[in-house]
Amino acid sequence: MVVYPDWAALAPALALAVTGLVLLLIDSVDPDDSRPGLLAGTAVVGTLVSLGYAGWFLASGTGQVDGGTGAISLYRDALVVDGMALFFQAVFAVVTALVCIASYDYLKERAYQAEFYSLVMFAATGMAVMATANSLATAFIALELASLPSYALVAFLKHNRGSVEASLKYFLIGALSSAVFAFGISLVYAATGSLLLADVASALSALDGGLTGVAAIGVLMVAGGFAFKTASVPFHFWAPEAYEGAPAPISAFLSSASKAAGFAVLFRVFTTAFPLDAAGVDWMLLFQVLAVVTMTLGNFAAATQETVKRMLAYSSIGHAGYALIGLAAWSGGAPGSVENGAVLGASMAHLLVYGFMNTGAFLFVALAEQWDVGRTFEDYAGLGSRAPMASVAMTVFMFSLAGVPPFGGFFSKLFLFAGAVDAGFWWLAAVGVVNSTLSLYYYSRVVKALWVDDPVGEFELGGTPTGLYVAVVFAAVGTLLLLPGFAPVIETAQSVAAALVP
């Protein structure tokens, strides 16, 4: 049996980084983007390799407790590869692959394609590292690595005022949040004298009373930094603008993968570095407040939007609220116990399902942008008869996002809410259910426009962009396959989540 070196466990992240470099290399050989297929193909292959590694490691037990090697620590504990990291890396890889496939059509006739793909790859690399970050320093660096390319990507349509404006706002809020985050880290370091999560935890437990306030402010500010990445209240203001202004595939990328990355590092940092009883802040209460406010605000705002893309942007905020339940109802039971993993794992599974359905929904918007049918709900009227396959896929996404059976989103929400109830937070689940009910209203508006409403005027669809179609249909199939395949997903997610706290 071949013994691989430990750093090989980073293969999912390395694959993405290498792909980004290869893309730059191709660009230097062929600066005119004369072969867009090659660029897109390289990017897709790179993400699929990353996905393959993540899936293989997950299946073979690398970094996992059950039948595996146990968590692999690298570079003096700065990085750690465990089941949760691999799970999230798989999510990122899937979303990135879908985005790259869809971008092939979206970028047709546009300049700087190689730069686009390589930026996506570097952002994805940053996310993959975020999932493995085991120290506050690496968390910060990885978060910046994921963010900086994103700012550029949002502004990719640089002759489009909306795109540029959105990027600037995103960048400014991002800079503010990074400052808050970095300040928070420094306060935590001041109180504990370490940046490694495990050391922070032990130092916090043994903290001298006088420094509690310092550490607590630090913890809250760190939470703020993550709230920016996950687009949670009150750091969510950039999200609607950025998602709306950005090219639709990038909106998909940001709202699915980038958000999931935020959650990956959020979950790890809070469960391992800040023990509930010693952090000085009742962060479960914090996340309960944030979850309720975030999901309510997101859903309420989404209900009154006129354009589909902005509605999806707000719904994405709402889903961040659902995912926060994973921490808000974290029971903090005995280390490694099942109860620990149940609700956190459900939250992770929800992010996976969300990766499919939300990416798919934004890609459908990309498709509509490609056809130039318009942006509002009314403009989508009659698409059902002209593009039935894509419309069926969009219908699946909408119902799945709303959490209607029998789609993947139903099960993930079910487990999430059930986990919250089991942990004793039935009111959290109740708020979630009420919000889901409200969300059905605006999601079904899209479905109604697609199938029921008559088109306002005559319009022609300009051809069928193959890549976009493939990506949309693949996402829909994924959403549907997560129905029968949900059992292994939730089991994996819950077991790796249970293993998070040693």
Place this chain on the structure above:
Amino acid sequence: MAAFDYAPAIVLLPFVSFLVSLGAALYGDDVLPKGGALAGIVATAGSLILSLWVFFTVSAGNVYNQTIYTWTTGAGAAGEEALELTFGLLLDPLSSMMLIIVSLVALLVHVFSLGYMNDEGETGLPRYYAGLGLFSASMLGFVVAHNILMAFMFFELVGLCSFLLIGFWFREPGPPSAAKKAFLVTRFGDYFFLVGVVAIFATFGTGRFAGAESFPVLAEEVLAGEVAVNTFGFAPTTWFTVVGLLVLGGVIGKSAQFPLHTWLPDAMEGPTPVSALIHAATMVAAGVYLVARMYGFYAVSPTALAVIALVGGFTALVAATMGVVKREIKQVLAYSTISQYGYMMLALGAGGYVAATFHLLTHAFFKALLFLGAGSVIIAMHHNENMWDMGGLKDRMPVTYWTFLSGSLALAGIIPFAGFWSKDEVLYEALVHGLGTDGGLGTIFLVAYAFGLLAVFFTGFYTFRMVFLTFHGDARTGQARDPEGVGWNVKGPLAVLGVLAAVTGFVNMTPVADLFDLDIEYLHRWLEGPEGVEFMSALSAHHYLELLESDVTGIHAAELDPLIPGGVSLLLALAGVGLAYALYGRGEPEEYTAKLGGVQDLLYNNYYQDEYQVAIAERVVLPLSRAADKFDQSGVDGVVNGVSSVSLFSGSRVRRVQTGLVSNYAALVTLGLTVLLVAFGIYGGWLL
């Protein structure tokens, strides 16, 4: 056992014939020879052959109780077994006997339909045969069901099929309305049944009829204090009675017992062969069969038994009196059906499991015979059903007459025809258990017995009033003088059933056995089941008797010679027949009922059962529904509409926060963070 491997085909064959006919019905009328009848005949004949095979396999001492398909498995709470919802077969003496009854009657009805439907040039035949096929399949599936949920599903299918077939002539005004009535009234009972099914699953965690883990066995063990189940805060006896009565709701609806019997006479609007099927072997029999199937559960609940016995006895008498004044031949038969099923319920309630099964068996044959005979008469009379327009058909249609007479003698309970033996045993069981049991239960049995005994007289009377009016005397109309001939496909089934109606009673001649000390109670022995099979011991007649005589139930039989009560009931039946002869059998019959005055009106209107039920619906249910609707419209909808407008309003407020100015956002982010810091700082105690 090979027979058991093929047993699912008993159900599937008629289902396939349903599919074939359905395909034909969808495709167009004329693709199948005989409109699909042949497929149905072949399928039910196949079912009959397989049923016989199963019967002989069972009589060789083999029984079968297996799950075939598990369609859902629950997660199962901690420490409890997961709930499983399954399909499976239970083939024991009771079900294998019932299989033969159902498949035989279904086959004969299919054949008879050739004469009644095809030869009369009806349209829509594929639809008709599709209905018959599904009807037979549903009933056969119900019979072999090995758990109560599966039984419930097929029970509902049976109800659906009866709806479809009763309303077969949907272009006329009567049949659709009758079909709806049948559907709704039985559905009313089925609501209780459904709740009962859920209660059984919630209580025992299983719906199995047989086996160590079946609910009747568990109930028995609970009462013996061996195991504990969740009885929802009631004493086990009380709770089991409640559950039993809930299930009984479905039984009362399907088996047309008082007060849910009103659908059945109206159901005569359907084609006559369908009536035969409904009354003899399928729909109505399903209710009684269900009680017999889970008799072990009822046997531990004296209250439920008392209710069953009383409802049965009362129904037997009331329905018999209503049958006395009817003009249409099928109406008389309809009320006789209600009355006869009342006897079966009486027997079940009074602890006569074997007697009830016996009567189910004999009644299936003679009632199918009478309906098919009536169908033959109706063909001859060009679909005029009024007995006052008939008369003198005896000489013109001898096969119909003699077979009909055999069935009538059986129905009236005249020795030695089948009905005598079974009815006698029913009454005997009720009497001995009434005399032997102490307290109120015994009194109730005696009252029920009195009802049943009195009904014997009326049964004899209305049966022979029908025979005399239809076949004897002079023809009263032109139609009766020149009846249309019927073919082999009508006479064949009549002949088969005519013989069976005469001889079926010999399988369990208890009085003769007692008198000559012979061992000829074959049915009794049959229902004891084979020995040595574990689960069979809880399903045997012997075990049921033990349960009844246990301290829980406390039913005991008095020592009594069967000859005297048998003689009494025979005399009463003969008196009824004699009265009918005196009034209608000689010369030109008169409408004596006119002399009854007010009583006649009362009887014609069936004790105003329909009227009071309609009144309940209109005076009580309708205002309640209106009030509920009003509440829904204003209260619930108002809240919902209010919520949505509040949501949209606050949504638009939330939107305004998103001003589009990035400096505002930065300010809000900072403010938000500050609020959180201050709030958690004060809450956490490290700030201020």
